[in-house]
Structures are given as C-alpha cells and as structure tokens.
Amino acid sequence: MATGGAMAQDLSGKTVEFTIPFSESGGSAQWANFYAPLLSGALPGNPTTVVRYRPGAGSTEGANWFQGQQDRGDGTQIFGDSGSTKFPYLLGDPRVRYEYQEWKPVLASATGGVVYLPPELGERFDGDMDDLKDEPYLYGSQGATTLDLVPLLAFRMLGLTVDPVFGVEGRGDGRLMFERGEANIDYQTSSAYLANVQPLVDDGLAVPIFSWGALDDAGNIVRDPTFPDLPTFKEVCEATEGCETEGVAWDAYKAFFVAGFANQKTIFLPSSASQEMVDAYTQALDEIIAADGFAEASNEVLGVYAQMTGDAAIEATRQATTISDEAKQYVLDWLQEDYGITME
The missing domain is CATH 3.40.190.10 (Periplasmic binding protein-like II)
Known part of the structure; x- marks a missing residue:
C-alpha cells in the first residue's frame, strides 16, 4: 500500500500510457507488457496502464515524440527505451532530437x-x-x-x-x-x-x-x-x-x-514530473520487485538480472547515456575507418 508522499499522487481513475518506440513484437514489447499490469496494481489509485507502440527510425522517432511530451508530468505518461535508442544518442546521430538528461529514470532493466x-x-x-x-x-x-x-x-x-x-x-x-x-x-x-x-x-x-x-x-x-x-x-x-x-x-x-546490456531498457517519467511523482513510481516498482513470485516470473520473462530503481537506476542511466568526447570520437573514427560509416 502506497504511503506518505506517494499517496498524495493519487492516480485513481486515470490511464497511464506506457509508450515504447517499437512495434508489438520483440523484446521491448514483452518487457513493457510484463510491467504494465504490475504497475496498475502497485501505483497509488491503481490506474489502468496500457502499452502504446510508436515504432519508426530504429526507435528514434518514438523517442523524439516523447521529448515533445515533457509537460505531461502528472504520472500518466511514461516511456520505455532500449539500447537501440541509446546508441544513436551516444553517437550523435542527426536524427536524434531527444535529450536523456532531461528525463527522469525510475527503472533500469539489464540483460546479458x-x-x-x-x-x-x-x-x-x-x-x-x-x-x-x-x-x-x-x-x-x-x-x-x-x-x-x-x-x-x-x-x-x-x-x-x-x-x-x-x-x-x-x-x-x-x-x-x-x-x-x-x-x-x-x-x-x-x-x-x-x-x-x-x-x-x-x-x-x-x-x-x-x-x-x-x-x-x-x-x-x-x-x-x-x-x-x-x-x-x-x-x-x-x-x-x-x-x-x-x-x-x-x-x-x-x-x-x-x-546495450547493463541498462538496456529504462522506464522514464517526463522532465516535468515532480519528485513526489518520481517517488510514487519508485515505491511502486520497489513493491513490485519485492513481491512474492516476482523473481520467478521476472527470471522467466526478463532473465536473472537486476531490476534497478532509485539511485541505482539513476546511476545506470547516467552511465548508459554519457560518453566523453574522446571516447565518442574514437568510435566514430573506428566506424569510418573500418566500415565506412559516418553519422551524417
């Protein structure tokens, strides 16, 4: 049962849209549909949580769309990315118009x-x-x-x-x-x-x-x-x-x-979400992860990997979306020299 500040973020009668920048098939859809009903049961007010699909341009189209939803911080809009969303960002792909540093991570999921x-x-x-x-x-x-x-x-x-x-x-x-x-x-x-x-x-x-x-x-x-x-x-x-x-x-x-692996998929709230809303999601996810039977169900669907919340999710996301100028240039030079690939 949510308590304290989380209770103040009552989502009763509301619908949470869990948007992923992919189609209905594939690992991201499986991941999002695994978490959606669990969030409905754990968030304060037990809102309906539905998965929305916005595929296109290797996931950058959906991420660009979410960047335009940053005023929807009332808890009814969350976004899930994947490694194929993070890689173009790290490489400076000109199609990228999203800014990870503005988003608020509440869950980081690993694979291997x-x-x-x-x-x-x-x-x-x-x-x-x-x-x-x-x-x-x-x-x-x-x-x-x-x-x-x-x-x-x-x-x-x-x-x-x-x-x-x-x-x-x-x-x-x-x-x-x-x-x-x-x-x-x-x-x-x-x-x-x-x-x-x-x-x-x-x-x-x-x-x-x-x-x-x-x-x-x-x-x-x-x-x-x-x-x-x-x-x-x-x-x-x-x-x-x-x-x-x-x-x-x-x-x-x-x-x-x-x-690509250690924090392959992340759930984000928009930049306008209050700390109280972030805390409500974090508490809900902590309850989900600690619940009886979660480990068995998660291991079957997601693998035996950490589902990180709070400071761990923030640190994993920082590492997954940050690269030094020197390291970025190293990769860009390598891609061009070995494979003739340029980010243009």
Missing part, C-alpha cells in the same frame, strides 16, 4: 550476452585470447551501429581479426551461420543463448568463452548472474596482451556495453 566459439577454437581458450589472435574470424552481424557495436569493438580491443558479414536480420541468423559453419565466432543475448546455444554446448558443438558481465549498484562490472562461472569480457581483456581496461577504448566500450 555470451560469446562462444566452435570446439576446435574454444578448447584453446585458457582465460585470454593470446593464442587465438592469429585465427581469421567470420561473424554474422546486423550492422556496426546496432547492438553488434559492442562485440565488434570488444573483438578489436582483443586484437582479433574479425570479418563481419553485415546484413543478417537478427542474432538468430548469426547463430544459424555459426551452426552451418559459415561463422566461427558469435554471441547471443542471455535468453537466446540459454534456449538455442546451450544445447549446442551440451552436444559439444560450441564452447562459451566469456560473458559481457553485469553492473553492480555502484556501477562496477561484475560477473553475469546468469553465467557466474564465465569470466567477463573485462577479465579476459585484462588477461590478454595489448587489451586495456582503462583509456579511451575502454571508456568507449563501457559506455556502449552499459547502454
């Missing part, structure tokens, strides 16, 4: 991912990539400015020679290339890995080598709770000659890792 190799290469992995640098790699990619930016940058930092085959429709197609022997390095997000790659591992057809990791409440990279026995990319980088976990390349990697 695992990199794996065929057994003839995976059996040579011993915690670093030093003995695997001379191999030529093929990787099925959706594009260098999609979430694949994270693995492509990680492979570069490790000193691997990776030839991406651009144009695959989704990570599932990248996995199929791996299964057919057309690719010899791949990664899948956690849910897809568990469903489709773990059977390959069990049959001796794939070897996982590292996960991207997760963030703790202080913003430090730690082992992925879904794959606690796998080292993180940070651990492998530290063990690999020439790979540094400080400096401009690392700053660039971490910014996009957080935006």
